[in-house]
Amino acid sequence: MSDADSVRLFPWGPALLFCPADRPERYGKALERADAVILDLEDAVDPSRRPAAREALTASDLDPARVIVRVNAAGSDDFRADLSALASTPYRVVMLPKAERVADLAALAGYSVIALCETAAGVLAAPELARHPDVLALMWGAEDLVASLGGTSSRHADGTYRDVARHARSSVLLAAAAGGAHAIDTVHLDIADEAGLAAEAEDAVAVGFAATACIHPGQVETIRAAYRPSPEEVETARELLEAAEAAGGGVFRHAGKMVDGPVLAHARAVLRRS
Known part of the structure:
Protein backbone atom coordinates (compact mmCIF):
# COMPACT_ATOMS: atom_id res chain seq x y z
CA MET A 1 0.00 0.00 0.00
CA SER A 2 1.32 3.44 -0.91
CA ASP A 3 1.55 6.36 1.48
CA ALA A 4 -1.32 8.07 -0.33
CA ASP A 5 -3.56 5.01 -0.06
CA SER A 6 -2.88 4.61 3.67
CA VAL A 7 -3.99 8.13 4.65
CA ARG A 8 -7.15 8.24 6.75
CA LEU A 9 -10.26 9.75 5.19
CA PHE A 10 -10.26 13.52 5.48
CA PRO A 11 -13.46 14.40 7.36
CA TRP A 12 -14.29 17.76 5.75
CA GLY A 13 -14.24 19.66 2.51
CA PRO A 14 -11.25 21.82 1.60
CA ALA A 15 -12.12 25.21 3.15
CA LEU A 16 -11.47 25.51 6.90
CA LEU A 17 -12.44 28.92 8.30
CA PHE A 18 -10.94 30.45 11.45
CA CYS A 19 -13.37 32.23 13.78
CA PRO A 20 -12.36 34.07 16.98
CA ALA A 21 -13.76 32.12 19.92
CA ASP A 22 -14.69 35.34 21.72
CA ARG A 23 -17.16 36.22 18.93
CA PRO A 24 -19.95 33.65 19.42
CA GLU A 25 -22.29 35.68 17.22
CA ARG A 26 -20.07 34.66 14.31
CA TYR A 27 -19.94 30.93 15.05
CA GLY A 28 -23.03 29.89 13.14
CA LYS A 29 -22.36 32.13 10.15
CA ALA A 30 -18.79 30.82 9.87
CA LEU A 31 -19.99 27.23 9.94
CA GLU A 32 -22.62 27.95 7.30
CA ARG A 33 -20.02 29.40 4.94
CA ALA A 34 -17.18 26.90 5.36
CA ASP A 35 -16.66 23.15 5.33
CA ALA A 36 -15.48 23.27 8.94
CA VAL A 37 -14.95 26.09 11.42
CA ILE A 38 -11.84 26.54 13.57
CA LEU A 39 -12.92 28.20 16.82
CA ASP A 40 -9.74 29.99 17.82
CA LEU A 41 -8.81 30.42 21.48
CA GLU A 42 -5.22 31.42 20.63
CA ASP A 43 -3.97 34.15 18.29
CA ALA A 44 -7.37 35.55 17.32
CA VAL A 45 -8.27 36.33 20.94
CA ASP A 46 -6.68 38.97 23.17
CA PRO A 47 -5.32 37.21 26.28
CA SER A 48 -7.60 39.29 28.49
CA ARG A 49 -10.64 37.92 26.64
CA ARG A 50 -9.73 34.24 26.70
CA PRO A 51 -11.87 33.46 29.78
CA ALA A 52 -14.88 34.95 27.98
CA ALA A 53 -13.97 32.99 24.85
CA ARG A 54 -13.96 29.74 26.82
CA GLU A 55 -17.38 30.57 28.26
CA ALA A 56 -18.69 31.20 24.75
CA LEU A 57 -17.20 27.92 23.57
CA THR A 58 -18.83 25.89 26.32
CA ALA A 59 -22.19 27.58 25.70
CA SER A 60 -22.13 26.92 21.94
CA ASP A 61 -24.20 24.26 20.20
CA LEU A 62 -22.62 23.59 16.82
CA ASP A 63 -22.37 20.39 14.81
CA PRO A 64 -19.36 18.75 16.50
CA ALA A 65 -18.49 16.88 13.32
CA ARG A 66 -17.58 20.20 11.66
CA VAL A 67 -15.85 22.01 14.53
CA ILE A 68 -12.13 22.28 15.27
CA VAL A 69 -10.95 24.11 18.37
CA ARG A 70 -7.56 25.78 18.33
CA VAL A 71 -6.25 25.78 21.87
CA ASN A 72 -3.19 27.58 23.21
CA ALA A 73 0.32 26.13 23.18
CA ALA A 74 0.99 23.02 25.23
CA GLY A 75 2.25 23.60 28.74
CA SER A 76 0.80 27.09 29.14
CA ASP A 77 -1.77 28.11 31.74
CA ASP A 78 -4.14 28.98 28.90
CA PHE A 79 -3.71 25.49 27.45
CA ARG A 80 -4.79 23.89 30.71
CA ALA A 81 -7.76 26.23 30.98
CA ASP A 82 -8.69 25.52 27.35
CA LEU A 83 -8.72 21.76 27.96
CA SER A 84 -10.89 22.19 31.04
CA ALA A 85 -13.43 24.13 29.00
CA LEU A 86 -13.21 21.75 26.06
CA ALA A 87 -14.02 18.77 28.28
CA SER A 88 -17.55 20.10 28.80
CA THR A 89 -18.24 20.37 25.06
CA PRO A 90 -18.92 17.73 22.39
CA TYR A 91 -15.99 19.00 20.28
CA ARG A 92 -13.27 16.40 19.83
CA VAL A 93 -10.96 17.81 17.17
CA VAL A 94 -8.20 20.06 18.49
CA MET A 95 -5.68 22.19 16.65
CA LEU A 96 -2.47 22.44 18.68
CA PRO A 97 -0.40 25.53 17.84
CA LYS A 98 3.37 25.58 18.04
CA ALA A 99 3.56 21.79 18.25
CA GLU A 100 7.23 20.92 18.64
CA ARG A 101 7.49 17.44 20.19
CA VAL A 102 5.41 14.32 20.64
CA ALA A 103 5.26 15.07 24.37
CA ASP A 104 3.13 18.12 23.53
CA LEU A 105 0.33 15.71 22.56
CA ALA A 106 0.21 13.84 25.87
CA ALA A 107 -2.62 15.89 27.37
CA LEU A 108 -4.76 15.47 24.23
CA ALA A 109 -5.48 11.76 24.51
CA GLY A 110 -9.00 11.10 23.30
CA TYR A 111 -8.96 13.97 20.81
CA SER A 112 -8.13 13.99 17.12
CA VAL A 113 -5.29 16.46 16.72
CA ILE A 114 -4.22 18.85 13.98
CA ALA A 115 -0.60 19.61 14.87
CA LEU A 116 0.35 23.10 13.74
CA CYS A 117 4.05 23.11 12.81
CA GLU A 118 4.82 26.81 12.88
CA THR A 119 8.24 27.10 14.52
CA ALA A 120 11.65 25.87 13.45
CA ALA A 121 11.44 23.08 16.03
CA GLY A 122 7.93 22.19 14.91
CA VAL A 123 8.86 21.84 11.26
CA LEU A 124 11.82 19.63 12.16
CA ALA A 125 9.58 17.51 14.43
CA ALA A 126 6.87 17.10 11.78
CA PRO A 127 7.80 13.48 10.89
CA GLU A 128 7.45 12.32 14.50
CA LEU A 129 4.25 14.30 15.03
CA ALA A 130 2.65 12.85 11.88
CA ARG A 131 3.24 9.30 13.06
CA HIS A 132 1.42 9.82 16.37
CA PRO A 133 -1.85 7.83 16.35
CA ASP A 134 -3.93 10.80 17.56
CA VAL A 135 -2.71 13.14 14.82
CA LEU A 136 -5.24 13.52 12.03
CA ALA A 137 -3.35 16.21 10.13
CA LEU A 138 -0.40 18.55 10.09
CA MET A 139 -0.68 22.22 9.23
CA TRP A 140 2.10 24.71 8.79
CA GLY A 141 2.23 28.43 9.54
CA ALA A 142 4.45 30.99 7.85
CA GLU A 143 4.34 34.01 10.14
CA ASP A 144 5.07 32.26 13.43
CA LEU A 145 7.78 30.27 11.68
CA VAL A 146 9.60 33.39 10.51
CA ALA A 147 9.16 34.94 13.95
CA SER A 148 10.75 31.85 15.52
CA LEU A 149 13.75 32.38 13.23
CA GLY A 150 14.10 36.03 14.24
CA GLY A 151 12.96 37.20 10.81
CA THR A 152 10.53 39.88 9.74
CA SER A 153 8.65 38.65 6.67
CA SER A 154 7.61 35.32 5.13
CA ARG A 155 7.01 36.80 1.67
CA HIS A 156 8.80 38.80 -1.00
CA ALA A 157 7.46 42.16 -2.16
CA ASP A 158 5.60 40.43 -5.02
CA GLY A 159 3.69 38.26 -2.52
CA THR A 160 5.50 35.00 -3.17
CA TYR A 161 6.91 33.04 -0.25
CA ARG A 162 10.57 33.26 0.68
CA ASP A 163 12.56 30.05 0.34
CA VAL A 164 12.46 29.16 4.03
CA ALA A 165 8.66 29.29 4.04
CA ARG A 166 8.48 27.19 0.88
CA HIS A 167 10.86 24.68 2.43
CA ALA A 168 8.74 24.45 5.59
CA ARG A 169 5.56 24.00 3.54
CA SER A 170 7.08 21.14 1.56
CA SER A 171 8.62 19.57 4.66
CA VAL A 172 5.31 19.47 6.49
CA LEU A 173 3.51 18.09 3.43
CA LEU A 174 6.08 15.31 3.00
CA ALA A 175 6.08 14.47 6.71
CA ALA A 176 2.29 14.24 6.78
CA ALA A 177 2.14 11.89 3.80
CA ALA A 178 4.95 9.70 5.10
CA GLY A 179 3.32 9.48 8.53
CA GLY A 180 -0.18 8.67 7.29
CA ALA A 181 -1.67 12.06 8.18
CA HIS A 182 -3.29 14.77 6.07
CA ALA A 183 -1.67 18.12 5.29
CA ILE A 184 -3.47 21.47 5.57
CA ASP A 185 -2.11 24.54 3.82
CA THR A 186 -1.82 27.77 5.75
CA VAL A 187 -3.89 30.93 5.52
CA HIS A 188 -3.49 33.71 2.95
CA LEU A 189 -3.46 36.89 5.02
CA ASP A 190 -4.07 39.36 2.18
CA ILE A 191 -7.87 39.12 2.06
CA ALA A 192 -8.16 41.33 -1.03
CA ASP A 193 -5.65 39.22 -3.00
CA GLU A 194 -8.10 36.73 -4.46
CA ALA A 195 -5.77 35.88 -7.36
CA GLY A 196 -2.92 35.09 -4.99
CA LEU A 197 -5.14 32.89 -2.84
CA ALA A 198 -6.44 31.07 -5.91
CA ALA A 199 -2.91 30.40 -7.16
CA GLU A 200 -1.77 29.07 -3.78
CA ALA A 201 -4.86 26.89 -3.39
CA GLU A 202 -4.45 25.49 -6.89
CA ASP A 203 -0.84 24.66 -6.08
CA ALA A 204 -1.95 23.05 -2.80
CA VAL A 205 -4.30 20.76 -4.71
CA ALA A 206 -1.64 19.88 -7.26
CA VAL A 207 0.88 18.73 -4.66
CA GLY A 208 -1.51 16.89 -2.34
CA PHE A 209 -2.77 19.13 0.46
CA ALA A 210 -6.17 18.00 1.75
CA ALA A 211 -7.43 21.49 2.62
CA THR A 212 -6.55 25.14 2.95
CA ALA A 213 -7.31 27.24 6.03
CA CYS A 214 -8.69 30.76 5.66
CA ILE A 215 -9.47 33.80 7.77
CA HIS A 216 -12.42 35.39 5.96
CA PRO A 217 -15.70 33.96 4.63
CA GLY A 218 -15.02 35.62 1.29
CA GLN A 219 -12.07 33.29 0.77
CA VAL A 220 -14.10 30.08 1.05
CA GLU A 221 -15.42 29.86 -2.51
CA THR A 222 -12.01 30.66 -3.98
CA ILE A 223 -10.56 27.70 -2.10
CA ARG A 224 -13.42 25.38 -2.99
CA ALA A 225 -13.13 26.31 -6.66
CA ALA A 226 -9.41 25.52 -6.63
CA TYR A 227 -9.96 22.09 -5.10
CA ARG A 228 -12.93 21.24 -7.31
CA PRO A 229 -11.83 19.59 -10.59
CA SER A 230 -13.38 20.90 -13.77
CA PRO A 231 -15.78 18.70 -15.77
Whole structure:
Protein backbone atom coordinates (compact mmCIF):
# COMPACT_ATOMS: atom_id res chain seq x y z
CA MET A 1 0.00 0.00 0.00
CA SER A 2 1.32 3.44 -0.91
CA ASP A 3 1.55 6.36 1.48
CA ALA A 4 -1.32 8.07 -0.33
CA ASP A 5 -3.56 5.01 -0.06
CA SER A 6 -2.88 4.61 3.67
CA VAL A 7 -3.99 8.13 4.65
CA ARG A 8 -7.15 8.24 6.75
CA LEU A 9 -10.26 9.75 5.19
CA PHE A 10 -10.26 13.52 5.48
CA PRO A 11 -13.46 14.40 7.36
CA TRP A 12 -14.29 17.76 5.75
CA GLY A 13 -14.24 19.66 2.51
CA PRO A 14 -11.25 21.82 1.60
CA ALA A 15 -12.12 25.21 3.15
CA LEU A 16 -11.47 25.51 6.90
CA LEU A 17 -12.44 28.92 8.30
CA PHE A 18 -10.94 30.45 11.45
CA CYS A 19 -13.37 32.23 13.78
CA PRO A 20 -12.36 34.07 16.98
CA ALA A 21 -13.76 32.12 19.92
CA ASP A 22 -14.69 35.34 21.72
CA ARG A 23 -17.16 36.22 18.93
CA PRO A 24 -19.95 33.65 19.42
CA GLU A 25 -22.29 35.68 17.22
CA ARG A 26 -20.07 34.66 14.31
CA TYR A 27 -19.94 30.93 15.05
CA GLY A 28 -23.03 29.89 13.14
CA LYS A 29 -22.36 32.13 10.15
CA ALA A 30 -18.79 30.82 9.87
CA LEU A 31 -19.99 27.23 9.94
CA GLU A 32 -22.62 27.95 7.30
CA ARG A 33 -20.02 29.40 4.94
CA ALA A 34 -17.18 26.90 5.36
CA ASP A 35 -16.66 23.15 5.33
CA ALA A 36 -15.48 23.27 8.94
CA VAL A 37 -14.95 26.09 11.42
CA ILE A 38 -11.84 26.54 13.57
CA LEU A 39 -12.92 28.20 16.82
CA ASP A 40 -9.74 29.99 17.82
CA LEU A 41 -8.81 30.42 21.48
CA GLU A 42 -5.22 31.42 20.63
CA ASP A 43 -3.97 34.15 18.29
CA ALA A 44 -7.37 35.55 17.32
CA VAL A 45 -8.27 36.33 20.94
CA ASP A 46 -6.68 38.97 23.17
CA PRO A 47 -5.32 37.21 26.28
CA SER A 48 -7.60 39.29 28.49
CA ARG A 49 -10.64 37.92 26.64
CA ARG A 50 -9.73 34.24 26.70
CA PRO A 51 -11.87 33.46 29.78
CA ALA A 52 -14.88 34.95 27.98
CA ALA A 53 -13.97 32.99 24.85
CA ARG A 54 -13.96 29.74 26.82
CA GLU A 55 -17.38 30.57 28.26
CA ALA A 56 -18.69 31.20 24.75
CA LEU A 57 -17.20 27.92 23.57
CA THR A 58 -18.83 25.89 26.32
CA ALA A 59 -22.19 27.58 25.70
CA SER A 60 -22.13 26.92 21.94
CA ASP A 61 -24.20 24.26 20.20
CA LEU A 62 -22.62 23.59 16.82
CA ASP A 63 -22.37 20.39 14.81
CA PRO A 64 -19.36 18.75 16.50
CA ALA A 65 -18.49 16.88 13.32
CA ARG A 66 -17.58 20.20 11.66
CA VAL A 67 -15.85 22.01 14.53
CA ILE A 68 -12.13 22.28 15.27
CA VAL A 69 -10.95 24.11 18.37
CA ARG A 70 -7.56 25.78 18.33
CA VAL A 71 -6.25 25.78 21.87
CA ASN A 72 -3.19 27.58 23.21
CA ALA A 73 0.32 26.13 23.18
CA ALA A 74 0.99 23.02 25.23
CA GLY A 75 2.25 23.60 28.74
CA SER A 76 0.80 27.09 29.14
CA ASP A 77 -1.77 28.11 31.74
CA ASP A 78 -4.14 28.98 28.90
CA PHE A 79 -3.71 25.49 27.45
CA ARG A 80 -4.79 23.89 30.71
CA ALA A 81 -7.76 26.23 30.98
CA ASP A 82 -8.69 25.52 27.35
CA LEU A 83 -8.72 21.76 27.96
CA SER A 84 -10.89 22.19 31.04
CA ALA A 85 -13.43 24.13 29.00
CA LEU A 86 -13.21 21.75 26.06
CA ALA A 87 -14.02 18.77 28.28
CA SER A 88 -17.55 20.10 28.80
CA THR A 89 -18.24 20.37 25.06
CA PRO A 90 -18.92 17.73 22.39
CA TYR A 91 -15.99 19.00 20.28
CA ARG A 92 -13.27 16.40 19.83
CA VAL A 93 -10.96 17.81 17.17
CA VAL A 94 -8.20 20.06 18.49
CA MET A 95 -5.68 22.19 16.65
CA LEU A 96 -2.47 22.44 18.68
CA PRO A 97 -0.40 25.53 17.84
CA LYS A 98 3.37 25.58 18.04
CA ALA A 99 3.56 21.79 18.25
CA GLU A 100 7.23 20.92 18.64
CA ARG A 101 7.49 17.44 20.19
CA VAL A 102 5.41 14.32 20.64
CA ALA A 103 5.26 15.07 24.37
CA ASP A 104 3.13 18.12 23.53
CA LEU A 105 0.33 15.71 22.56
CA ALA A 106 0.21 13.84 25.87
CA ALA A 107 -2.62 15.89 27.37
CA LEU A 108 -4.76 15.47 24.23
CA ALA A 109 -5.48 11.76 24.51
CA GLY A 110 -9.00 11.10 23.30
CA TYR A 111 -8.96 13.97 20.81
CA SER A 112 -8.13 13.99 17.12
CA VAL A 113 -5.29 16.46 16.72
CA ILE A 114 -4.22 18.85 13.98
CA ALA A 115 -0.60 19.61 14.87
CA LEU A 116 0.35 23.10 13.74
CA CYS A 117 4.05 23.11 12.81
CA GLU A 118 4.82 26.81 12.88
CA THR A 119 8.24 27.10 14.52
CA ALA A 120 11.65 25.87 13.45
CA ALA A 121 11.44 23.08 16.03
CA GLY A 122 7.93 22.19 14.91
CA VAL A 123 8.86 21.84 11.26
CA LEU A 124 11.82 19.63 12.16
CA ALA A 125 9.58 17.51 14.43
CA ALA A 126 6.87 17.10 11.78
CA PRO A 127 7.80 13.48 10.89
CA GLU A 128 7.45 12.32 14.50
CA LEU A 129 4.25 14.30 15.03
CA ALA A 130 2.65 12.85 11.88
CA ARG A 131 3.24 9.30 13.06
CA HIS A 132 1.42 9.82 16.37
CA PRO A 133 -1.85 7.83 16.35
CA ASP A 134 -3.93 10.80 17.56
CA VAL A 135 -2.71 13.14 14.82
CA LEU A 136 -5.24 13.52 12.03
CA ALA A 137 -3.35 16.21 10.13
CA LEU A 138 -0.40 18.55 10.09
CA MET A 139 -0.68 22.22 9.23
CA TRP A 140 2.10 24.71 8.79
CA GLY A 141 2.23 28.43 9.54
CA ALA A 142 4.45 30.99 7.85
CA GLU A 143 4.34 34.01 10.14
CA ASP A 144 5.07 32.26 13.43
CA LEU A 145 7.78 30.27 11.68
CA VAL A 146 9.60 33.39 10.51
CA ALA A 147 9.16 34.94 13.95
CA SER A 148 10.75 31.85 15.52
CA LEU A 149 13.75 32.38 13.23
CA GLY A 150 14.10 36.03 14.24
CA GLY A 151 12.96 37.20 10.81
CA THR A 152 10.53 39.88 9.74
CA SER A 153 8.65 38.65 6.67
CA SER A 154 7.61 35.32 5.13
CA ARG A 155 7.01 36.80 1.67
CA HIS A 156 8.80 38.80 -1.00
CA ALA A 157 7.46 42.16 -2.16
CA ASP A 158 5.60 40.43 -5.02
CA GLY A 159 3.69 38.26 -2.52
CA THR A 160 5.50 35.00 -3.17
CA TYR A 161 6.91 33.04 -0.25
CA ARG A 162 10.57 33.26 0.68
CA ASP A 163 12.56 30.05 0.34
CA VAL A 164 12.46 29.16 4.03
CA ALA A 165 8.66 29.29 4.04
CA ARG A 166 8.48 27.19 0.88
CA HIS A 167 10.86 24.68 2.43
CA ALA A 168 8.74 24.45 5.59
CA ARG A 169 5.56 24.00 3.54
CA SER A 170 7.08 21.14 1.56
CA SER A 171 8.62 19.57 4.66
CA VAL A 172 5.31 19.47 6.49
CA LEU A 173 3.51 18.09 3.43
CA LEU A 174 6.08 15.31 3.00
CA ALA A 175 6.08 14.47 6.71
CA ALA A 176 2.29 14.24 6.78
CA ALA A 177 2.14 11.89 3.80
CA ALA A 178 4.95 9.70 5.10
CA GLY A 179 3.32 9.48 8.53
CA GLY A 180 -0.18 8.67 7.29
CA ALA A 181 -1.67 12.06 8.18
CA HIS A 182 -3.29 14.77 6.07
CA ALA A 183 -1.67 18.12 5.29
CA ILE A 184 -3.47 21.47 5.57
CA ASP A 185 -2.11 24.54 3.82
CA THR A 186 -1.82 27.77 5.75
CA VAL A 187 -3.89 30.93 5.52
CA HIS A 188 -3.49 33.71 2.95
CA LEU A 189 -3.46 36.89 5.02
CA ASP A 190 -4.07 39.36 2.18
CA ILE A 191 -7.87 39.12 2.06
CA ALA A 192 -8.16 41.33 -1.03
CA ASP A 193 -5.65 39.22 -3.00
CA GLU A 194 -8.10 36.73 -4.46
CA ALA A 195 -5.77 35.88 -7.36
CA GLY A 196 -2.92 35.09 -4.99
CA LEU A 197 -5.14 32.89 -2.84
CA ALA A 198 -6.44 31.07 -5.91
CA ALA A 199 -2.91 30.40 -7.16
CA GLU A 200 -1.77 29.07 -3.78
CA ALA A 201 -4.86 26.89 -3.39
CA GLU A 202 -4.45 25.49 -6.89
CA ASP A 203 -0.84 24.66 -6.08
CA ALA A 204 -1.95 23.05 -2.80
CA VAL A 205 -4.30 20.76 -4.71
CA ALA A 206 -1.64 19.88 -7.26
CA VAL A 207 0.88 18.73 -4.66
CA GLY A 208 -1.51 16.89 -2.34
CA PHE A 209 -2.77 19.13 0.46
CA ALA A 210 -6.17 18.00 1.75
CA ALA A 211 -7.43 21.49 2.62
CA THR A 212 -6.55 25.14 2.95
CA ALA A 213 -7.31 27.24 6.03
CA CYS A 214 -8.69 30.76 5.66
CA ILE A 215 -9.47 33.80 7.77
CA HIS A 216 -12.42 35.39 5.96
CA PRO A 217 -15.70 33.96 4.63
CA GLY A 218 -15.02 35.62 1.29
CA GLN A 219 -12.07 33.29 0.77
CA VAL A 220 -14.10 30.08 1.05
CA GLU A 221 -15.42 29.86 -2.51
CA THR A 222 -12.01 30.66 -3.98
CA ILE A 223 -10.56 27.70 -2.10
CA ARG A 224 -13.42 25.38 -2.99
CA ALA A 225 -13.13 26.31 -6.66
CA ALA A 226 -9.41 25.52 -6.63
CA TYR A 227 -9.96 22.09 -5.10
CA ARG A 228 -12.93 21.24 -7.31
CA PRO A 229 -11.83 19.59 -10.59
CA SER A 230 -13.38 20.90 -13.77
CA PRO A 231 -15.78 18.70 -15.77
CA GLU A 232 -13.04 18.36 -18.37
CA GLU A 233 -10.56 17.12 -15.77
CA VAL A 234 -13.09 14.60 -14.46
CA GLU A 235 -13.87 13.31 -17.92
CA THR A 236 -10.17 13.03 -18.80
CA ALA A 237 -9.51 11.07 -15.62
CA ARG A 238 -12.40 8.70 -16.28
CA GLU A 239 -11.27 8.10 -19.86
CA LEU A 240 -7.76 7.38 -18.67
CA LEU A 241 -8.89 4.84 -16.07
CA GLU A 242 -11.18 3.17 -18.60
CA ALA A 243 -8.26 2.94 -21.04
CA ALA A 244 -6.12 1.40 -18.31
CA GLU A 245 -8.76 -1.26 -17.66
CA ALA A 246 -8.97 -2.02 -21.37
CA ALA A 247 -5.18 -2.27 -21.59
CA GLY A 248 -5.20 -5.02 -19.00
CA GLY A 249 -2.47 -3.65 -16.77
CA GLY A 250 1.10 -2.45 -17.14
CA VAL A 251 2.45 0.57 -18.98
CA PHE A 252 0.46 1.73 -21.99
CA ARG A 253 0.09 4.70 -24.33
CA HIS A 254 -2.91 7.01 -24.18
CA ALA A 255 -3.44 10.28 -26.04
CA GLY A 256 0.19 10.25 -27.10
CA LYS A 257 1.55 9.91 -23.57
CA MET A 258 2.99 7.06 -21.55
CA VAL A 259 0.74 5.98 -18.69
CA ASP A 260 1.90 4.02 -15.66
CA GLY A 261 0.88 3.55 -12.03
CA PRO A 262 1.61 7.06 -10.74
CA VAL A 263 -0.30 8.67 -13.60
CA LEU A 264 -3.32 6.47 -12.81
CA ALA A 265 -3.03 7.48 -9.15
CA HIS A 266 -3.26 11.12 -10.24
CA ALA A 267 -6.46 10.32 -12.15
CA ARG A 268 -7.99 8.57 -9.15
CA ALA A 269 -7.17 11.62 -7.00
CA VAL A 270 -9.11 13.83 -9.43
CA LEU A 271 -12.15 11.57 -9.17
CA ARG A 272 -11.97 11.56 -5.37
CA ARG A 273 -12.02 15.36 -5.35
CA SER A 274 -14.98 15.40 -7.72
